[in-house]
Amino acid sequence: MSQLDRKPGKSPAKFRLDKQDGKIAGVCAGLANYFGFDITIVRVVFVLGALLGFGSFVLIYLAIWLLAN
Structure with missing residues (x-):
């Protein structure tokens, strides 16, 4: 997501994995x-x-990874 798409102080509408970074x-x-x-x-x-x-954070990480795909 570029800085132009993002408004200061606001979160993006939907969570996405950032595979570039x-x-x-x-x-x-x-x-x-x-x-x-x-x-x-x-x-x-x-x-x-x-x-x-x-x-427990490993399980949380894996759950986020699987659900966000």
């Missing part, structure tokens, strides 16, 4: 675009959640 499936990049966060922050949250949350 994504590392594995584009889930973290898509979430960062949707909520307007930095991609690195979202990735760090997912890694820490996967390590400290006994793998």
Whole structure:
């Protein structure tokens, strides 16, 4: 999504995976675009959640990946 399509302070109408900026499936990049966060922050949250949350963030990641396809 280009910056021209996005209005400041507004989320896009629909969540989409961002496979261009994504590392594995584009889930973290898509979430960062949707909520307007930095991609690195979202990735760090997912890694820490996967390590400290006994793998629950891995299941969340997989669910988002499967549902957003």
